Amino acid sequence: MTTRLLTVRGVKTFYGRVMALKGVDLEVNEGEIVTLIGANGAGKSTLMMTVCGNPRAREGTIEFAGHDITRLPTHEIARLKLAQAPEGRRIFSRMTVLENLQMGSITAEPSEFARDLDRVLALFPRLSQRIGQRGGTLSGGEQQMLAIARALMAQPRLLLLDEPSLGLAPLVVRQIFDAIKTLNAESGLTVFLVEQNAYHALKLAHRGYVMVNGRITLSGTGRELLEHSEIKSAYLEGGRH
Amino acid sequence: MEVFLQQLINGITLGSIYGLIAIGYTMVFGIIGMVNFAHGDVFMVSAFIALVAFLLLTSFLGISSIALALFLVLIVAMLFTSLVNWTIERLAYRPLRGSFRLAPLISAIGMSIFLSNFVQVTQGPRNKSIPPMVQGEFVLFTKNDYPVTLSFKQLIIWFVTAVLLACFWYLVSKTRLGRAQRACEQDQKMAALVGVDVDRTISMTFVIAAALAAVAGTMYLMYYGVVSFADGFVPGVKAFTAAVLGGIGSLPGAVVGGILIGLIETMWSAYFSIDYKDVAAFSVLAITLIFLPQGLFGRPDVEKV
Ligand SMILES: Nc1ncnc2c1ncn2[C@@H]1O[C@H](COP(=O)(O)OP(=O)(O)O)[C@@H](O)[C@H]1O
Numbered sequence: 001m002t003t004r005l006l007t008v009r010g011v012k013t014f015y016g017r018v019m020a021l022k023g024v025d026l027e028v029n030e031g032e033i034v035t036l037i038g039a040n041g042a043g044k045s046t047l048m049m050t051v052c053g054n055p056r057a058r059e060g061t062i063e064f065a066g067h068d069i070t071r072l073p074t075h076e077i078a079r080l081k082l083a084q085a086p087e088g089r090r091i092f093s094r095m096t097v098l099e100n101l102q103m104g105s106i107t108a109e110p111s112e113f114a115r116d117l118d119r120v121l122a123l124f125p126r127l128s129q130r131i132g133q134r135g136g137t138l139s140g141g142e143q144q145m146l147a148i149a150r151a152l153m154a155q156p157r158l159l160l161l162d163e164p165s166l167g168l169a170p171l172v173v174r175q176i177f178d179a180i181k182t183l184n185a186e187s188g189l190t191v192f193l194v195e196q197n198a199y200h201a202l203k204l205a206h207r208g209y210v211m212v213n214g215r216i217t218l219s220g221t222g223r224e225l226l227e228h229s230e231i232k233s234a235y236l237e238g239g240r241h
Numbered sequence: 242m243e244v245f246l247q248q249l250i251n252g253i254t255l256g257s258i259y260g261l262i263a264i265g266y267t268m269v270f271g272i273i274g275m276v277n278f279a280h281g282d283v284f285m286v287s288a289f290i291a292l293v294a295f296l297l298l299t300s301f302l303g304i305s306s307i308a309l310a311l312f313l314v315l316i317v318a319m320l321f322t323s324l325v326n327w328t329i330e331r332l333a334y335r336p337l338r339g340s341f342r343l344a345p346l347i348s349a350i351g352m353s354i355f356l357s358n359f360v361q362v363t364q365g366p367r368n369k370s371i372p373p374m375v376q377g378e379f380v381l382f383t384k385n386d387y388p389v390t391l392s393f394k395q396l397i398i399w400f401v402t403a404v405l406l407a408c409f410w411y412l413v414s415k416t417r418l419g420r421a422q423r424a425c426e427q428d429q430k431m432a433a434l435v436g437v438d439v440d441r442t443i444s445m446t447f448v449i450a451a452a453l454a455a456v457a458g459t460m461y462l463m464y465y466g467v468v469s470f471a472d473g474f475v476p477g478v479k480a481f482t483a484a485v486l487g488g489i490g491s492l493p494g495a496v497v498g499g500i501l502i503g504l505i506e507t508m509w510s511a512y513f514s515i516d517y518k519d520v521a522a523f524s525v526l527a528i529t530l531i532f533l534p535q536g537l538f539g540r541p542d543v544e545k546v
Pocket residue numbers: 015020038039040041042043044045046047
């Protein structure tokens with residue numbers, strides 16, 4: 001039996017007078033990897049941030065784990081164990097890797113910090129070599145690992161990942177996608193993944209949504225979407241890197 | 242030489258006071274990008290709180306141990322000044338956050354005028370004084386009939402400043418609150434995403450800034466024995482100069498800048514003209530802004546994004 005973790009209904013988000021999300025519906029069930037693909041500027045990041053309350057949805061509702069979070073302040077949403085590794089990574093660049101991970105653990109049980117730290121360092125061993133270094137000195141791939149590790153330190157029930165592969169070498173992308181897969185398979189972590197790298201994302205995900213211009217235009221299982229002719233022509237042409 | 246040494250001692254003392262105030266400017270600027278023009282007046286208010294507390298403790302409660310009285314005065318001044326600054330932030334700055342950039346600055350200037358006028362009206366326009374709290378000094382050595390002294394008051398100021406800076410350093414670099422503060426300085430949106438209550442963290446910054454200003458205010462009162470409603474302005478601008486000289490946003494910069502401004506002021510008074518000592522300190526502000534706008538410890542901001 002599947003449990004609904006995140007439900008987005010009729011969400012509209014505006015930047016000033018411009019409507020960026022024009023009525024979005026989607027859901028994420030417990031234990032799933034769900035991906036959202038779409039061209040640059042479609043509104044994917046806006047949706048991720050709207051789920052976290054910044055910017056706020058002007059219309060519609062967002063429910064997470066049985067709570068209506070549509071009007072909740074961002075930090076209170078985080079306290080419900082919804083963690084995000086946002087677009088652009090947003091590492092605290094003047095803080096060390098360890099401090100970044102401590103920031104991630106704010107909403108977690110303090111007594112479990114050491115155990116969680118061991119876990120994320122085992123997942124991304126590169127970070128343990130950099131533990132005392134400032135976030136700003138890491139390479140792009142290491143920063144992305146840190147962004148994900150920081151989100152994992154919150155012991156999230158739902159992990160939002162916004163374009164973790166952006167600007168990274170294929171090998172690093174592989175490492176990161178493998179990590180996501182492992183987390184989902186071994187700890188049952190629910191992941192909502194935004195990607196432009198549609199091929200990899202759809203292969204990894206159980207289900208997927210396609211966003212065009214602030215609207216969901218297609219949805220289905222990862223396999224269905226991979227085979228879909230529109231998606232093939234729009235997102236997968238020459239995209240099998 | 243002996244004059245130089247004496248002025249060194251005096252300058253470090255004065256500089257400690259400026260440094261404690263400068264931290265408040267630099268912290269608030271770091272977290273919300275606002276020059277808190279009212280901070281000098283918060284310092285002045287704290288000196289009055291210390292004055293009232295001292296008079297109450299010694300005359301009504303009859304506490305005769307100076308050390309105990311001083312300690313209690315310090316605590317009371319820190320608590321009440323923090324409360325004042327917390328309230329100011331809630332009423333005068335927070336509602337303007339997200340408004341146009343100059344709005345909080347103008348509000349801070351208004352607060353500065355309000356505080357000094359409020360004290361003038363309630364405490365009177367004249368200097369208020371307390372009986373000397375601490376007397377006595379060490380004569381370090383005498384040369385050419387000029388004794389170089391280190392007074393007990395100065396020692397207390399050095400000691401209290403050092404202890405508070407150590408606590409403050411620990412708070413900022415090792416505690417959850419300190420980390421949350423630094424995170425908010427760097428990226429408030431991300432800080433909120435990991436669960437930091439940004440508004441509360443900003444409130445706490447004003448509380449800490451005020452507590453340090455209250456230490457400065459209490460030390461100032463003990464050192465000079467008098468305070469007036471106008472005493473917020475000049476020390477305030479000098480501490481602001483210290484923060485700019487050290488690199489606004491930098492905590493060690495605020496302390497080093499404070500000591501440097503204290504030294505420049507006392508050395509200038511000894512070797513040039515005492516009438517122009519404030520001019521000397523303010524020239525430093527102008528010169529720093531022109532030639533070294535990021536200050537001594539300022540961040541060149543060359544990090545990967
Ligand atoms: N902070 C902002 N202010 C104004 N417009 C924005 C802002 N962020 C995004 N937009 C606009 O909203 C639309 C969706 O952007 P975004 O959510 O970043 O898309 P995606 O993540 O799919 O590339 C774009 O047209 C973009 O220009």
